[in-house]
Amino acid sequence: MKTLSRSLTGILIFILIWQIVALLLNKPIIVPSPTETLKTLWRLLADPVIMAAAFQTAWKVFLALGLVLVLGIPAGLLLGLMEGLYDMSRPVIMLIQAVPVISWLSLVLFTWGPSWEGPVLIAFLSLLPMAILTTVSGVRNLDQNLLEMARVYEVDKKKIIKDIYLGSLLPFIIAIIDVSIGHAWKVILVAEYLAGNSGLGRKIYDARYFVAVADMWALTLIAVILGLLTERLIKIGLRRASKKWMPA
Amino acid sequence: MDASLIAENLSKSFSTLKVLDRWNLKIEKSERIVLLGPSGAGKTSFLKMLSGIDSPSSGSLEVFADKIGFVFQEPRLIPWRTVRENLLFVNEDGKIDAVLEKLRLKGFADYYPGQLSGGMQQRVNLARALLLEPDLLILDEAFSSLDLPVKKSIMEDMLMQWQVKRFTILAVTHDLKEALYMADRIIILSSRPSRIVREFTVDLDSCRTFSSPELLALESQLLDIVFQDDAYGISHLSG
Numbered sequence: 211m212k213t214l215s216r217s218l219t220g221i222l223i224f225i226l227i228w229q230i231v232a233l234l235l236n237k238p239i240i241v242p243s244p245t246e247t248l249k250t251l252w253r254l255l256a257d258p259v260i261m262a263a264a265f266q267t268a269w270k271v272f273l274a275l276g277l278v279l280v281l282g283i284p285a286g287l288l289l290g291l292m293e294g295l296y297d298m299s300r301p302v303i304m305l306i307q308a309v310p311v312i313s314w315l316s317l318v319l320f321t322w323g324p325s326w327e328g329p330v331l332i333a334f335l336s337l338l339p340m341a342i343l344t345t346v347s348g349v350r351n352l353d354q355n356l357l358e359m360a361r362v363y364e365v366d367k368k369k370i371i372k373d374i375y376l377g378s379l380l381p382f383i384i385a386i387i388d389v390s391i392g393h394a395w396k397v398i399l400v401a402e403y404l405a406g407n408s409g410l411g412r413k414i415y416d417a418r419y420f421v422a423v424a425d426m427w428a429l430t431l432i433a434v435i436l437g438l439l440t441e442r443l444i445k446i447g448l449r450r451a452s453k454k455w456m457p458a
Numbered sequence: 459m460d461a462s463l464i465a466e467n468l469s470k471s472f473s474t475l476k477v478l479d480r481w482n483l484k485i486e487k488s489e490r491i492v493l494l495g496p497s498g499a500g501k502t503s504f505l506k507m508l509s510g511i512d513s514p515s516s517g518s519l520e521v522f523a524d525k526i527g528f529v530f531q532e533p534r535l536i537p538w539r540t541v542r543e544n545l546l547f548v549n550e551d552g553k554i555d556a557v558l559e560k561l562r563l564k565g566f567a568d569y570y571p572g573q574l575s576g577g578m579q580q581r582v583n584l585a586r587a588l589l590l591e592p593d594l595l596i597l598d599e600a601f602s603s604l605d606l607p608v609k610k611s612i613m614e615d616m617l618m619q620w621q622v623k624r625f626t627i628l629a630v631t632h633d634l635k636e637a638l639y640m641a642d643r644i645i646i647l648s649s650r651p652s653r654i655v656r657e658f659t660v661d662l663d664s665c666r667t668f669s670s671p672e673l674l675a676l677e678s679q680l681l682d683i684v685f686q687d688d689a690y691g692i693s694h695l696s697g
Contacts, residue, residue: 359534362509362526363548363590373547377538452538 242424251428260413260429264436267402267409270326271394271440274333278341278390283383286345287375296346307339311397319405326408329401333394341386348382349375384448391444395437410436460522462487462594462626463508467517470503476651477503480517483645483654487522487593490620490627492637494684495647501630505598508628523594523626527587531599533579535571541582542567545589552589561585561615577608584612588619595620597629601636610668613640621664634684638676639666646684656683 225244232243242250254260289296314335318328352375360370402411410433417425463485470478477500485491493501506512507519509528535544541563545554558564561581571579580600587595595616601609617640620627631637637644644658658680662672 355530355532355534356536358511359528359530360547361511362528363586365548369547373536373539373543377536380538 239421239423242427246424247427247431250424251431254425254428254432260410260432263408263410263413264432266326267395267398267411267433268436268440270330270398270402270409271333271391274330274337274398275387275390275394277330277334278337278394279383279386282338282341282386283345283379286342287349287371287379289342290346290349303339303342306335309335311336311400315401315405318401324405324407324412326406328405329398329409329411332401332405333397336397337390337394340389344382344386345379348379352378380452384452387444387448391441392437395433395440399433460487461485461520462489462522463628464520464522465517466519468504468507468514468519469516470500470507470512471515478514479651479653481652481654485626485628487626488624490640490642491629492641492644493628493630493647494632494634494637494644494680495652496649497632498650499647499652500650501647501652502598505596505628505630508594508596521594523592525590525592525594527590527592527595527625529580529584529587529595529597529600531602533571533576533583535579535582535586537571540568540570541574541585544571544582545586548586549589552591554589557585557589560619561588561612577604577612580604580608581612581615584616588616591623592625594626594628597627597631599630599632602631602633606668609636616640617664634677634680635668635673638662638673638680639668644680658683 228241228244232238232241235241238246289299311332314332315328318325318331322328356374356378357370360374398409399411399414402409403415404411406412410429414426414429414433417423417429461484463483465481465483468478468481468483469476477498481504493504495501503512505528507514508521509526535541536547539547541558542554545552545557554567555564558567561584563578563581563585566574566578566582571582574582580603583600601613604612613636627640629637629640638660641660644660645654646656646658647653648655660676662670662676666673
């Protein structure tokens with residue numbers, strides 16, 4: 211409760227500073243006042259087109275995140291188990307990690323033009339290396355005593371992977387989701403802005419095009435609130451799921 | 459009597475470090491054997507060779523057991539699996555509830571290891587080994603981290619199972635009293651590279667108490683032997 215009231219005070223102070231800056235600057239084209247922005251926000255929240263755009267951005271985020279988990283974790287597991295394959299793949303993974311988002315943007319624009327696939331692919335590629343490398347380090351940090359126990363009892367390999375490997379990787383999977391979710395929102399919005407044909411990023415682009423600054427700020431607020439909300443909900447869900455056995 | 463295990467000139471080295479030096483040992487079925495020796499004497503290496511996860515450098519080791527139960531020094535339970543799931547992990551067809559009841563774990567099947575005390579976790583470690591209905595039960599300093607009452611209680615339950623099933627017990631410990639409490643025969647090892655320096659037959663009833671005068675007398679006798687044979691390399695350390 212104390213934390214909540216402190217957070218609310220922080221937000222109020224921020225809005226107050228924003229109001230003062232807007233008044234002093236008196237240039238609504240750069241900094242619209244919070245009242246105007248909040249009014250626009252209210253209007254946009256009731257607009258089904260904007261809500262549809264928010265939904266389009268959200269599903270792209272979840273699709274990219276899902277792909278990262280579905281492909282990145284098994285790939286990391288495999289590379290963690292096979293050192294030779296890891297040594298071979300590492301340079302490529304590092305290369306993908308080092309490629310700037312802007313280059314991926316150009317590539318997807320050439321391939322698809324403005325599309326929904328572009329933002330998803332860009333978010334996927336920018337998160338995949340981290341997911342693979344985190345999983346590899348999870349495999350390498352596995353409790354050797356548990357593996358030895360399984361060998362002594364001649365437990366089936368499939369069972370070892372399911373019960374020991376995947377269980378040991380859960381904290382690492384949680385870490386991947388923790389880091390990825392916020393990052394995915396930002397990357398998808400940027401990609402929608404520059405190479406998308408739908409979503410909140412595209413709506414921000416349109417608002418900029420029509421110099422609707424208050425709309426731009428209000429859309430940004432919607433994106434921030436949605437991003438924080440999904441991040442928070444996913445984190446709470448994950449913590450709850452792993453609470454029973456995770457060390458406090 | 460049938461043998462459960464025969465080691466002949468068994469040696470084990472790790473690159474240039476020799477840990478086991480020409481062990482000759484025969485253990486009969488249903489015998490309770492304790493290996494007593496200092497740290498680093500290769501006791502755990504020997505147990506690993508027995509359980510098939512390591513192999514001898516030279517000599518031979520024959521194990522005549524279909525099923526081997528292993529009680530580790532640490533519980534080695536999967537933290538994200540319940541007690542029941544931990545037991546199912548090693549044996550899907552085992553009589554889990556019966557084993558849990560015998561080891562006073564009834565009602566804890568759905569607990570996670572982190573929700574149990576150290577002693578309870580060690581009971582689950584033992585339950586996992588007994589669930590296999592082993593011919594040979596290996597204990598690797600299985601009780602060393604437990605306080606005396608818990609240690610005594612788990613050992614009592616284990617020996618109760620031995621009375622019924624008569625599996626062979628091969629245990630490793632530093633604790634003389636523990637050794638005397640559970641063994642028919644104690645194998646005394648030297649410090650590294652370890653040799654079998656002596657065998658000590660425990661001439662007591664199979665039902666023993668920790669503080670019986672007979673056991674205490676044997677403890678002092680055993681202590682003399684350990685010092686006399688310098689099994690623990692004490693004279694070497696002091697000078």
